[in-house]
Amino acid sequence: MNPLMMAVVIIVALAVFTRTMIGKIQLLWALEPTNRLDHITQRIKSVLVLAIGQKRLVARANERSSGLMHAFIFWGFCVLLIRSITLYGEGFHEGFTLPLLGGEYLIGYLYVALKDIMEGVVLLMVIWAIYRRAVVQPERLHNTFEAYLVLAMIGILMISDLLYDGTRYNLIQLHGNPENLHFLSSATYGTEFVWSPISVAAGKLVSSLGVEASLTLMVIMFWTHVCTQLVFLNILPTGKHFHVITALPNVFLKSLGYPHEKAKVLDLEDEDAWENESLGINHIHQLDWKQGLDLYTCTECGRCKDVCPAYVTDKPLSLFQFNEDLKHELYDNADKIIKRGKLARDLKTIDVEDRREKIKEEMAALNSEKQLVGDVITEDTLWACTTCRACEEVCPVAIEQVPRIVAMRQGQLLMAEAYPKELNPALKGLERNGNPWGIGYDKRADWAEGLDVKTMAEDSDVDYLLWVGCAGSFDDRSKKVSVSLAKILKKAGINFAILGVEEKCTGDFARRVGNEMLYQMMAEENIETLNNYKVKKIIAACPHCLNTLKHEYPQMGGDYEVIHHSEFIEQLVKQGKIKLKRTLQGPLTYHDPCYLGRYNQIFDQPRNLLNSISTYGVKELDRSRTESFCCGAGGGRMWMEETIGKRINIHRAEEIAALQVDNVAVGCPFCLTMIEDGMKELGKEEDIKTMDIAEFVEKNME
Numbered sequence: 001m002n003p004l005m006m007a008v009v010i011i012v013a014l015a016v017f018t019r020t021m022i023g024k025i026q027l028l029w030a031l032e033p034t035n036r037l038d039h040i041t042q043r044i045k046s047v048l049v050l051a052i053g054q055k056r057l058v059a060r061a062n063e064r065s066s067g068l069m070h071a072f073i074f075w076g077f078c079v080l081l082i083r084s085i086t087l088y089g090e091g092f093h094e095g096f097t098l099p100l101l102g103g104e105y106l107i108g109y110l111y112v113a114l115k116d117i118m119e120g121v122v123l124l125m126v127i128w129a130i131y132r133r134a135v136v137q138p139e140r141l142h143n144t145f146e147a148y149l150v151l152a153m154i155g156i157l158m159i160s161d162l163l164y165d166g167t168r169y170n171l172i173q174l175h176g177n178p179e180n181l182h183f184l185s186s187a188t189y190g191t192e193f194v195w196s197p198i199s200v201a202a203g204k205l206v207s208s209l210g211v212e213a214s215l216t217l218m219v220i221m222f223w224t225h226v227c228t229q230l231v232f233l234n235i236l237p238t239g240k241h242f243h244v245i246t247a248l249p250n251v252f253l254k255s256l257g258y259p260h261e262k263a264k265v266l267d268l269e270d271e272d273a274w275e276n277e278s279l280g281i282n283h284i285h286q287l288d289w290k291q292g293l294d295l296y297t298c299t300e301c302g303r304c305k306d307v308c309p310a311y312v313t314d315k316p317l318s319l320f321q322f323n324e325d326l327k328h329e330l331y332d333n334a335d336k337i338i339k340r341g342k343l344a345r346d347l348k349t350i351d352v353e354d355r356r357e358k359i360k361e362e363m364a365a366l367n368s369e370k371q372l373v374g375d376v377i378t379e380d381t382l383w384a385c386t387t388c389r390a391c392e393e394v395c396p397v398a399i400e401q402v403p404r405i406v407a408m409r410q411g412q413l414l415m416a417e418a419y420p421k422e423l424n425p426a427l428k429g430l431e432r433n434g435n436p437w438g439i440g441y442d443k444r445a446d447w448a449e450g451l452d453v454k455t456m457a458e459d460s461d462v463d464y465l466l467w468v469g470c471a472g473s474f475d476d477r478s479k480k481v482s483v484s485l486a487k488i489l490k491k492a493g494i495n496f497a498i499l500g501v502e503e504k505c506t507g508d509f510a511r512r513v514g515n516e517m518l519y520q521m522m523a524e525e526n527i528e529t530l531n532n533y534k535v536k537k538i539i540a541a542c543p544h545c546l547n548t549l550k551h552e553y554p555q556m557g558g559d560y561e562v563i564h565h566s567e568f569i570e571q572l573v574k575q576g577k578i579k580l581k582r583t584l585q586g587p588l589t590y591h592d593p594c595y596l597g598r599y600n601q602i603f604d605q606p607r608n609l610l611n612s613i614s615t616y617g618v619k620e621l622d623r624s625r626t627e628s629f630c631c632g633a634g635g636g637r638m639w640m641e642e643t644i645g646k647r648i649n650i651h652r653a654e655e656i657a658a659l660q661v662d663n664v665a666v667g668c669p670f671c672l673t674m675i676e677d678g679m680k681e682l683g684k685e686e687d688i689k690t691m692d693i694a695e696f697v698e699k700n701m702e
Contacts, residue, residue, distance in 0.1 A: 006091030006226070013230035020237045024296065027334050030341025032288040034261070036253040043252045046398075051251040052078075056396045060627075063303075066132065069125045070396075073154065076122035077244075083115050083161065087226060095182030103184040109195045112184065116165075116196035123158040126151050140302030142320070146239045153232050157225060159202075164221035166203030167214045169193050175211050240300040247397045250297040253290055258551055259389055259599055260400040261290070265555050266410065266516045276364075280410025280514065284329045284368050284376075285337045287404070294399040295327040304391035304401070307623075309630040309652075310384040314645030317384035319391045319401050322377065326404075329368065329376045336366040373412055380644065382408055383420055387512055387635035388594040393626050405635075409514030423513055426639040430518055434504035434525075435470040436639060445500035447472070447479040451486050455500040460533045464489075464496040467549065467562075469542040470505050471669030477676065478669040484698035485541055485565055491701060492577035496539070502529050506548040513636035520556070523548075527558035541565045541694065543595035543602075543668045544634070550600070564596060566606040566667050566693050573612065579702040584614045586662025589621055591652070591675060592628035593668035606667050606693050613700040619661055629655065633670035653678025656688065663689050665696055 049055050054074060057067030082098065089096030101108040130151050133143055141147075168181055173193065184192035193200055206217060236244050243250075255261050266279050273279050278286060287295075304319035305311045311318055330337070343363050350356055370376055385405045392401055413419045429438030445455065447468070456465065466489065471478040489496050507522035530538075538560050540546040550562035572578045590610055596602045603625050610618050623629040632648025642648065653675055656664050664679075666672050669692075676690040 003092045006088065009227065009230060010088065013234060017234050017237070020234065023334070024237060026338050027330070028289040028292045028296075030285070030338045030344075031292045032286060034288040034290050036255075036290055039256050042256050043254075046254055046256075047248055047252050050254075050396075050398060051248045054396070056394060060394065066138075069128055069132075072118075072121050072125050073129070076118040076125075076158075079115055079118045080122075080157075080161075082111065084229060087161075087222065090222075091226065097184075103186050103189075103192075106189060108184055109186075109189045109192060112192045113195040116162075116198045119158045119162055120198040123155060123162075126155045126158070138302075140306050142300050142302060144240075146235075146241070150232070150235070150241050153228055153235075156228050157232070160221045160225035160228065162199050162202040163206065164218055164225060165196060165199035166201075167206060167209075167218040167221065169196075169200050169203040170207055170209070171211065171214050171218065174207060175214065178211055179215065240298065243297045243299045243397055246293060246297040247299075250293050251398045253293065254398040255400060260392060261403045262552060262555065263403065263406050263410075263511055263516070265520070266414075268517055268520065274415075276360075277411070277415045279414045279516070280412070281372065281404065281407040282411035282415050283372055284326070284333055285340055285366075286407075286411075287326075287330070291400075291404055292330060294404075295323055295330060297397045298323040298327070298399060299397060300324075301396065303394045303396070307390040307394050307627060307629075309386055309388060309390065309632060309648045312629075313642075313648050313651050315384040315642075316378060316380045316644065322381065322401070323399070325376050329370065329372070333368045336368070340366040373408055373416075373418070377408070379412075379418070382412070383640070384644070385635050386594070386630045386632060386637050386648070388630035389598045390594070390627065390630065393598055406512060406514065409512075410516050411514070413514035414516060419513065420640055422640050423636065426509065427513075427515060427518065430505055430507075430510055430522065434522070435474055436505065436509055437470065437474045439474045441501055441504070444468070444473045444503060445498060447482050448486060448498065448500075451483065451490075453486050453490075454497045455502075456497045456533045456535075457500065457502065459497060462495045462497045463537065464494060465530070465533075465535045465538045466496050466498050467506075467538050467540040467542075467545055468498055468503060469540065469545045469669065471673075472541055473503070475669060475673065478672060478692075481541060481669065481672070481692040481694050484692070485539075485694040487698050488569060488572070488578060488694060488701070489539075492572045494572075494577075499529065506545050506553075508544040508548040509636055509639065511548070511552070512634070523553060523556050523558070527553060527556055530558060530560065536561060538562045539565055539568050541667075541669070541692070543593045543600065544670065547595045547599050564600070564602055564605075564667065566596075566609060567602060569694065569697055570605040570608055573609065578697075580609070580612045580697065581700050581702055582613055582615055583700050584663065584696065585616075587616050587619050587660065588614045588663040588665065589619045589656060589659055589661045590624070590665045591621070591631070591656065591671055592624055593666065593671045594628065594630050594634055596667050597628055598626055602667075606665065609693055609697055610665055613696060619659060621655060621659060623655065631668075631671040631674035633674050638670050638673075647678070647681075649674035649678040650681055653682055653684070657682055657684050661688060663691065663696075665691060665693050667693050 054071035058064060058071050060067060086096060086098060101111055133141060133147060171177060172181055172183055236242055267273060300320055302320055308317060308319060340363050343359050347356060347359050373379060373382055387402050389402055425438060426436035429436045433439060433441045468482050472482040504522055504526055507519035511519035538549055540549060540562055546562055546564050549560060573580060588610060590606055607618050629652050630648060631652055664675060666675060672690060672692055679685045679688050679690055
């Protein structure tokens with residue numbers, strides 16, 4: 001080959017690629033800091049399972065075929081990276097091979113075989129992918145010129161390499177190797193062509209060509225492959241296929257120990273934060289660099305749309321479009337953000353007040369001219385999210401959507417005071433009475449009247465605190481769940497107490513709608529109460545309370561062992577403290593609450609209990625466990641009306657009704673309300689009984 005030409009092609013291609021990537025990296029570097037470099041071993045495991053293993057693509061039963069298609073293309077590229085290095089080396093030195101891949105090593109022949117097979121497989125997958133886009137046209141896919149261009153280029157890479165090897169085979173085997181071409185050959189392993197049947201088959205397609213024509217075709221295929229690959233490399237950072245470069249780093253840098261980055265505990269005493277509008281996310285430069293990397297990495301696969309309860313019920317929330325709009329705003333302001341980042345770093349090193357004020361003015365002048373919410377993302381889009389995390393669970397590249405949405409809500413509520421006014425009664429109820437119903441706090445323990453349930457004020461020397469929650473204390477339907485749970489605990493001889501009038505809302509609702517000030521007030525008061533009583537172990541019937549107490553209170557000094565009532569009851573059964581009767585008649589299904597399942601990975605315990613009491617066992621919904629469909633109440637939506645599209649709870653109720661069951665179990669007071677209301681709307685409340693797990697257990701105890 002031609003070393004000079006190879007050098008020029010590589011240098012030009014890599015120079016353009018490097019220039020592009022420097023700009024992308026500078027933009028990320030200018031965004032807000034965040035720490036994602038802890039627990040390296042766990043991060044490597046995530047890469048192996050999610051990125052290399054393509055778990056979220058191949059594990060979904062309803063999309064396994066398309067998932068395997070994408071996975072084989074990816075795995076093929078991984079295998080062909082070695083081949084690419086060999087070809088570049090061949091451009092400088094004929095017969096170039098990498099260490100251990102020469103003709104004297106078995107591994108060299110095994111690689112030839114693997115490479116050959118994978119090229120054939122990838123080519124078939126590309127044809128399938130093009131057919132799927134052009135003919136099948138799944139609704140979630142976005143058919144663009146770029147998508148077809150990239151698939152065509154992948155196809156060209158496979159065809160050119162197969163024909164390159166095929167013409168080499170023809171020249172060596174059919175024409176006596178007139179150019180003394182290098183090939184692997186061993187008395188033990190034979191020639192490389194014994195190991196590459198697909199390349200040999202490709203060679204047979206052009207076997208009628210003479211020596212000169214074959215040499216010409218071989219050279220053309222070599223340079224076609226090399227140049228296509230380098231052009232492809234430079235196309236990647238300019239569109240959706242940037243994820244080919246960023247996916248592995250994005251998975252490596254994903255949140256650990258909790259499904260996504262927890263909402264930050266904002267410093268509400270920071271006067272500069274109020275002045276600079278930096279509480280929450282109000283401007284595009286306030287994204288942190290991991291959130292920017294998320295935007296780079298979106299594959300536009302549309303899987304998030306398929307599972308999003310808001311999108312499925314015709315709300316104006318498409319997570320793909322949400323990412324696209326933010327990404328375009330990020331790119332449109334790239335120069336300003338990079339300049340602003342440099343000024344921010346300078347500000348940290350300057351003590352002179354006049355100079356600091358001037359830098360702050362310069363930074364303010366570099367803000368985007370667009371309002372992030374209003375001009376870039378519509379209000380209806382922002383407030384449609386139920387924070388259910390279904391989108392995050394199916395995202396193959398571990399993009400975290402919910403933290404951005406909550407942070408933008410914080411900005412809207414704290415800085416702009418722009419939020420759905422229908423939230424006001426619930427927010428005022430929290431402020432005045434410590435619960436979103438606004439019912440007098442002195443009524444909080446009325447549900448327990450006659451049950452001989454003690455309060456912590458009466459006796460704090462207990463093993464467990466039962467966190468009743470606002471719904472369990474004030475909602476008439478959920479109070480029945482509290483009664484059932486208390487009876488179960490007393491039957492098992494558990495030494496427990498409640499806070500009664502001292503309990504306040506955990507603040508989950510306030511935090512999800514962006515009212516960080518109210519959340520912190522509620523959390524501080526509760527933590528002070530819990531710590532005064534030296535509480536260590538808490539039982540919670542509400543997954544939202546569970547999630548906040550377990551994962552968010554530690555941010556503010558409240559560290560407790562928190563367990564959901566379904567987990568605790570299952571333990572009681574295993575310990576023999578309560579015995580269950582298998583007396584529940586009629587088909588039964590279970591609805592996985594989002595904050596119990598996707599947020600806290602509690603799937604089996606509720607099912608184990610239900611299977612212990614049901615003569616039929618649990619009949620699974622099509623969308624269950626990690627892909628359970630939201631009831632529509634999370635993210636503050638419990639306190640907002642659905643005026644756009646179909647009601648989410650109706651959609652879920654229809655799915656349950658179609659399963660033809662007599663009973664549906666839930667493990668969340670919000671789900672209980674929403675699904676029961678859905679059944680009433682469908683006229684099915686008498687045919688399908690909706691009850692909490694605790695109610696089912698209490699009714700079927702010996």
